[in-house]
Amino acid sequence: MRVSIDSDVCIGAGQCALTSPDVFTQDDDGFGTVLPGREDGTGTLVREAVRACPVQAITLQDPVGGTDPSQRG
Numbered sequence: 001m002r003v004s005i006d007s008d009v010c011i012g013a014g015q016c017a018l019t020s021p022d023v024f025t026q027d028d029d030g031f032g033t034v035l036p037g038r039e040d041g042t043g044t045l046v047r048e049a050v051r052a053c054p055v056q057a058i059t060l061q062d063p064v065g066g067t068d069p070s071q072r073g
């Protein structure tokens with residue numbers, strides 16, 4: 001599984017970093033980023049963070065590259 005944030009969609013609400021701080025953080029401008037080494041989507045509350053994002057900017061992808069729509073929003 002891979003986790004990524006669409007920086008064109010992110011509004012910097014910070015919910016991801018609040019919900020799953022061992023996977024997400026915020027850059028100097030307040031936008032969400034995935035912590036280095038956490039791109040594999042492992043960590044606590046990742047799915048909750050995906051749901052918490054108010055603009056569905058976070059995507060979880062399975063290993064073959066398909067996007068599971070149920071993991072968005």
Ligand code: SF4
Nearest residue numbers: 010013014016032053
């Ligand atoms: S919760 Fe969504 S909008 Fe907020 S910082 Fe994270 S990715 Fe960006």
